[in-house]
Amino acid sequence: MFTGIVETVGRVKKLVSERENLHITVESSLATELKIDQSVSHNGVCLTVVDVSATVYTVTAIRETLVKSNLGELQKGSPINLERAMKLGDRLDGHLVQGHVDQTATCVAIEEAAGSTIFTFTYDASKGNITVEKGSITVNGVSLTVVNSEKDRFSVAIIPYTLAHTTFRELADGTRVNLEFDVIGKYVSRIMQAYR
Known part of the structure:
Protein backbone atom coordinates (compact mmCIF):
# COMPACT_ATOMS: atom_id res chain seq x y z
CA MET A 1 0.00 0.00 0.00
CA ALA A 85 5.47 1.34 0.34
CA MET A 86 4.06 2.83 3.52
CA LYS A 87 5.00 1.51 6.93
CA LEU A 88 2.21 0.36 9.20
CA GLY A 89 1.73 3.05 11.83
CA ASP A 90 2.87 5.99 9.65
CA ARG A 91 0.68 9.01 9.03
CA LEU A 92 -1.51 8.62 5.96
CA ASP A 93 -0.98 11.99 4.27
CA GLY A 94 -2.65 11.12 0.95
CA HIS A 95 -5.16 8.29 0.66
CA LEU A 96 -4.99 4.49 0.41
CA VAL A 97 -3.27 3.69 -2.89
CA GLN A 98 -2.73 0.09 -3.98
CA GLY A 99 -0.33 0.73 -6.84
CA HIS A 100 -2.66 -1.10 -9.23
CA VAL A 101 -3.28 1.18 -12.20
CA ASP A 102 -6.84 0.92 -13.52
CA GLN A 103 -6.33 2.69 -16.83
CA THR A 104 -4.68 5.66 -18.47
CA ALA A 105 -5.98 9.15 -19.19
CA THR A 106 -4.86 11.96 -21.46
CA CYS A 107 -4.06 15.48 -20.33
CA VAL A 108 -6.28 17.83 -22.38
CA ALA A 109 -5.81 21.18 -20.63
CA ILE A 110 -3.39 22.96 -18.32
CA GLU A 111 -4.32 26.37 -16.98
CA GLU A 112 -2.82 28.67 -14.39
CA ALA A 113 -5.07 29.67 -11.52
CA ALA A 114 -4.46 31.99 -8.58
CA GLY A 115 -1.79 30.02 -6.73
CA SER A 116 -2.27 26.65 -8.42
CA THR A 117 -2.27 24.91 -11.80
CA ILE A 118 -5.41 23.15 -13.03
CA PHE A 119 -4.85 19.94 -15.03
CA THR A 120 -7.78 18.39 -16.89
CA PHE A 121 -7.76 14.75 -18.04
CA THR A 122 -10.08 12.62 -20.19
CA TYR A 123 -10.43 8.85 -19.87
CA ASP A 124 -12.44 5.98 -21.32
CA ALA A 125 -15.58 5.91 -19.14
CA SER A 126 -16.76 2.63 -20.69
CA LYS A 127 -14.40 0.79 -18.32
CA GLY A 128 -16.78 1.65 -15.44
CA ASN A 129 -14.41 3.85 -13.42
CA ILE A 130 -15.75 7.08 -11.96
CA THR A 131 -14.56 10.17 -10.16
CA VAL A 132 -16.50 12.32 -7.71
CA GLU A 133 -15.91 15.94 -6.78
CA LYS A 134 -13.77 16.22 -3.64
CA GLY A 135 -13.00 12.50 -3.98
CA SER A 136 -9.52 11.03 -4.31
CA ILE A 137 -7.72 10.05 -7.52
CA THR A 138 -4.15 8.94 -8.10
CA VAL A 139 -2.48 10.41 -11.21
CA ASN A 140 0.98 9.00 -12.00
CA GLY A 141 1.22 7.95 -8.37
CA VAL A 142 0.23 11.33 -6.91
CA SER A 143 -2.71 11.42 -4.49
CA LEU A 144 -4.99 14.28 -5.54
CA THR A 145 -8.46 15.67 -4.91
CA VAL A 146 -10.87 15.91 -7.84
CA VAL A 147 -12.07 19.51 -8.30
CA ASN A 148 -14.30 18.94 -11.31
CA SER A 149 -15.89 15.61 -12.22
CA GLU A 150 -17.72 14.64 -15.40
CA LYS A 151 -18.55 11.28 -16.98
CA ASP A 152 -15.26 10.92 -18.86
CA ARG A 153 -13.11 13.78 -17.54
CA PHE A 154 -11.96 15.39 -14.35
CA SER A 155 -9.68 18.17 -13.17
CA VAL A 156 -7.22 18.48 -10.30
CA ALA A 157 -5.54 21.56 -8.82
CA ILE A 158 -1.79 21.22 -8.26
CA ILE A 159 -0.11 23.42 -5.67
CA PRO A 160 3.33 24.86 -6.51
CA TYR A 161 5.15 22.41 -4.19
CA THR A 162 3.63 19.37 -5.93
CA LEU A 163 4.35 20.90 -9.34
CA ALA A 164 8.01 21.39 -8.41
CA HIS A 165 8.52 17.96 -6.78
CA THR A 166 6.73 15.58 -9.17
CA THR A 167 6.59 14.88 -12.89
CA PHE A 168 3.54 17.17 -13.22
CA ARG A 169 5.97 19.91 -14.30
CA GLU A 170 6.74 17.77 -17.39
CA LEU A 171 3.11 17.22 -18.46
CA ALA A 172 1.75 18.80 -21.65
CA ASP A 173 -1.45 18.55 -23.67
CA GLY A 174 -1.65 15.00 -25.00
CA THR A 175 0.53 13.41 -22.29
CA ARG A 176 -0.79 10.02 -21.18
CA VAL A 177 -0.90 9.39 -17.42
CA ASN A 178 -1.69 6.44 -15.14
CA LEU A 179 -4.90 6.49 -13.09
CA GLU A 180 -5.80 4.56 -9.98
CA PHE A 181 -9.34 5.33 -8.93
CA ASP A 182 -10.27 5.43 -5.25
CA VAL A 183 -10.48 1.85 -3.94
CA ILE A 184 -13.64 2.51 -1.91
CA GLY A 185 -15.31 4.14 -4.91
CA LYS A 186 -14.41 1.12 -7.07
CA TYR A 187 -16.12 -1.29 -4.66
CA VAL A 188 -19.22 0.90 -4.35
CA SER A 189 -19.42 1.20 -8.14
CA ARG A 190 -19.13 -2.58 -8.57
CA ILE A 191 -21.87 -3.20 -5.98
CA MET A 192 -24.17 -0.68 -7.66
CA GLN A 193 -23.63 -2.37 -11.06
CA ALA A 194 -24.95 -5.59 -9.58
CA TYR A 195 -28.23 -3.85 -8.67
CA ARG A 196 -28.75 -2.31 -12.11
Missing part, protein backbone atom coordinates in the same frame (compact mmCIF):
# COMPACT_ATOMS: atom_id res chain seq x y z
CA PHE A 2 1.04 3.56 -0.72
CA THR A 3 -0.21 7.02 0.21
CA GLY A 4 0.21 8.80 -3.12
CA ILE A 5 2.69 11.25 -1.60
CA VAL A 6 5.65 11.15 -4.01
CA GLU A 7 9.02 10.92 -2.22
CA THR A 8 11.24 11.83 -5.13
CA VAL A 9 11.51 11.90 -8.90
CA GLY A 10 13.92 9.36 -10.39
CA ARG A 11 15.30 9.11 -13.93
CA VAL A 12 15.15 6.08 -16.19
CA LYS A 13 18.75 4.96 -16.73
CA LYS A 14 18.19 1.86 -18.89
CA LEU A 15 15.34 -0.09 -20.52
CA VAL A 16 15.74 -3.73 -21.51
CA SER A 17 13.00 -5.76 -23.22
CA GLU A 18 12.91 -9.49 -22.53
CA ARG A 19 10.13 -11.34 -24.30
CA GLU A 20 6.98 -9.46 -23.15
CA ASN A 21 8.63 -7.96 -20.07
CA LEU A 22 10.37 -4.61 -19.67
CA HIS A 23 13.24 -4.27 -17.19
CA ILE A 24 13.43 -0.66 -16.02
CA THR A 25 16.58 0.61 -14.33
CA VAL A 26 16.03 3.80 -12.36
CA GLU A 27 18.59 6.23 -10.98
CA SER A 28 17.38 7.60 -7.64
CA SER A 29 18.51 8.74 -4.22
CA LEU A 30 16.23 5.99 -2.86
CA ALA A 31 18.47 3.24 -4.29
CA THR A 32 20.70 3.11 -1.20
CA GLU A 33 17.66 2.44 1.00
CA LEU A 34 16.09 -0.27 -1.16
CA LYS A 35 16.45 -4.03 -1.07
CA ILE A 36 15.53 -6.81 -3.46
CA ASP A 37 11.84 -7.85 -3.24
CA GLN A 38 10.75 -4.41 -1.97
CA SER A 39 7.71 -2.73 -3.56
CA VAL A 40 8.09 0.74 -5.04
CA SER A 41 5.47 2.85 -6.81
CA HIS A 42 6.59 4.08 -10.27
CA ASN A 43 4.17 6.68 -11.66
CA GLY A 44 1.59 4.91 -9.50
CA VAL A 45 2.49 1.36 -10.57
CA CYS A 46 3.64 -1.01 -7.83
CA LEU A 47 6.74 -2.86 -9.05
CA THR A 48 9.17 -5.18 -7.26
CA VAL A 49 12.87 -4.37 -6.96
CA VAL A 50 14.83 -7.18 -8.65
CA ASP A 51 18.33 -5.66 -8.53
CA VAL A 52 19.89 -2.78 -6.62
CA SER A 53 23.24 -0.98 -6.38
CA ALA A 54 24.48 2.28 -4.87
CA THR A 55 22.73 4.69 -7.26
CA VAL A 56 20.36 2.59 -9.39
CA TYR A 57 17.86 -0.23 -9.03
CA THR A 58 15.88 -2.36 -11.48
CA VAL A 59 12.23 -3.41 -11.58
CA THR A 60 10.34 -5.53 -14.11
CA ALA A 61 7.01 -4.64 -15.72
CA ILE A 62 5.03 -7.52 -17.26
CA ARG A 63 2.83 -7.23 -20.37
CA GLU A 64 -0.38 -6.64 -18.33
CA THR A 65 1.27 -3.68 -16.61
CA LEU A 66 2.57 -2.26 -19.88
CA VAL A 67 -0.89 -2.51 -21.48
CA LYS A 68 -2.72 -0.78 -18.61
CA SER A 69 -0.16 1.94 -17.85
CA ASN A 70 2.13 4.45 -19.53
CA LEU A 71 5.33 2.62 -18.48
CA GLY A 72 5.80 1.23 -21.98
CA GLU A 73 6.26 4.82 -23.20
CA LEU A 74 9.26 5.47 -20.92
CA GLN A 75 12.54 6.38 -22.57
CA LYS A 76 16.07 6.66 -21.27
CA GLY A 77 16.16 9.87 -19.21
CA SER A 78 12.39 9.96 -18.56
CA PRO A 79 11.44 11.30 -15.14
CA ILE A 80 9.36 9.00 -12.93
CA ASN A 81 7.47 9.61 -9.67
CA LEU A 82 8.69 7.31 -6.88
CA GLU A 83 7.23 6.29 -3.53
CA ARG A 84 8.23 3.42 -1.27
